[in-house]
Amino acid sequence: MAPESAEGPGAPAPALSASAPRPRRGTADPVKVLMHRHRELCERAVDPLEIAAGLEAQGFTDRTAARFRHRDVFSLAEELHARVPRGAGTPPAAVPPEPVRAPWVLAALAPGAAAALAGLGLTLTDGSGRLAAGTAGALALTGALVLAVRRGPLRAPGGRTVPAAGLWTLWLLAYAVAGDGLLAQVLTGGPDGPWDLTPGPLLPLALAVAPAAWGAHLFASRARRRITESRGLADFAAQARPLLLGTVTLQLLALTGLLALTGFSPGALALGALLLLARLLTVHGFPETASAALAAACAAEALALASVLAARVPAPGFEALAAPVRALTEAAGPGAVPTLVCGAAALGLLAHATGALARASAHATP
Template sequence: MPDSTDLTPAGRTVTARQPGSECSPVAAADTPGRTAGAAARGAGPQEPAAKERPTAGSGTAARARTGRRGPADPVKALMHRHRELCERAVDPLEIAAGLEAHGVTDRTAARFRHRDVFSLAEELYARVPRGEETPPPQADEDAAALPAHLVSAMAPGAVAVATAAGLHLTDGGAGLGVGAAGAVALAVALAWSLRRGPLRAPGRTMPVTRHLVCWLAAYSLLGDGLLAELAAGGPHGPWPLTPGPLVGLALAMAPAAWAARLFSAQARRRLGGSRGLEEFAAGTRPLLLGCVALHTGALIALLVLTSLLLPVAVVPAVALGLLLFLARLLTVHGYPHAAVAGLASACAGEALALAAALGGRLPGCGFLARPVEAAVHTWGAAAVPALVCGAAALGLLVHATAALSRASAHTT
């Protein structure tokens, strides 16, 4: 009788299939119990076939089927982290600026399934509940406040012109009285102007800023004459005063306020129309440079007009006016420390020039005064404030170009 088994090289027997005994895969799948039982009976001491060994990619496949681990709503964690910001925001732009200030960029927003920070801020604004929303300022309220802002911006120039006219018409003790009264009135007018309109910075001005500005104003009035006397071996008596630059700078308060208002309004409008932080920054930089150029042009024109009546060194006065404008603009938009750094560097340069001119008179220290004396003899005493104020203004302009092109600088 023919054998129904074959002997394999390993010594194991394999039962040959009889004709007609094949079963289709469908049939095998339909009878799992019988198949498993047959396998168990024929397996003997071998490992049961029902226990399948895990394959190498089974863990990866399981994770792929269950999806990425983590919260189903990736925005929820961010919303809880910045809940206070979202609750007090009056519009999505303020949330976008706050997120940017905390280091959230468009690339970060992509991890939260948003194309940019603005769209992420819109979702946060829509999802966070808030109480009574603060209505935006009405256009008629701004229009009603505009005349008062204009008056406050023009007040310093009017006081400076009146003081200069009084000094021109008086002399001696009367002239000193007019000058003292005019200085006090000008300080009051400047304080009033800086607390209203687009140049106001409530709670942001550092106390040391006032002292630095007073030093710069005093040097503009007295410093050039004193430095010239020191370089000539004096002073041999009262040195001349130069009120012309202060008059021109006081008159420039009005165009400074207008340029600051233009920059803030246009930047805010661009913030509402931008769909990305880089897009907003790219459009804000030329806007800032244009407003600085407008202010500088108006300042030069007013100083030239002032020089027709009073002696004015235009270049150092322009450098000082640009420095003061940039420092105030940075303070208004939330960067008072940078403003103080720029003003302090200019004050330090002017004080160092005066100290070097005096220190050169000490025995063996004549080398200290040589650079200052050479500059005064070559370009005049006005070269010192022109150099130090110009360098400080240039540094503030570079910093402002980067700082004021951020969205977070235009939401307060």
């Protein structure tokens, strides 16, 4: 007697995945099999949107959903959510209430207040008092920045961050204050003592934290609303990309206006764009990419200083190491180095973010 076929009535349904071939039509229920494979995701989901985001994160596309006889991932998620078994006494998960906005608004305003007080202290003091005021202001600004990124829209869900990213951010801010003066002295054979500091960009950058938090809040809330209105992943991506570009554009306009009050600096504008994109990626689940971009910018700024110092080595060929930095600074001044470095890093993050943040899984409720 021939062995019973695997597709016979008593055979179990085959396990399916995002890359599985199109299931044959018959008595097998591919959606039921998929529901069992992703049972935990379906049971804990507040609504079908979370299931769609979870499936997308595992590689599902609208084309994959067609293999399960659905037009898109959202339609498939709706059926999974409707068919998930729930106990009679277990109420569906409730959508968490909107958090109180005042605490994160105050946290977002804290860096600007700390920077303003530090600037006032530096203006009213001199000598040792000025040093003490500057030190206290730097510590206060650091604490305010930490508070701002741990509350509200700039907070990474679950605390998923790369600790080194904070060090890279501090380096970039320190270079914005002291880097140009140090590079100018190194290019002329120094440093020969204290060099000029340019703390002017710190106040606009600190004040820009508030519009950045507000922009991040609007981007996240409107992206989740677009998920509700979209009928496919491609449709959602087409609506999410303009939201991201609009958020970045509004932040750059706000920062440009703030920089105009203290003296416009293209390097500070590029740094502001880099920090905003890095934080958006961190908030939406891509902290490693954000940290890598910040680290690359720090390395490039350090390399610019090191190449000029290395050119002093009395050996053939070392003089050429400083040629790119010298040519750039002679053409546009020392500020061209952070402008080029931070601008390139920001463009790289923007290119990555237009793909990563246009995915529904990047906006799933944590």
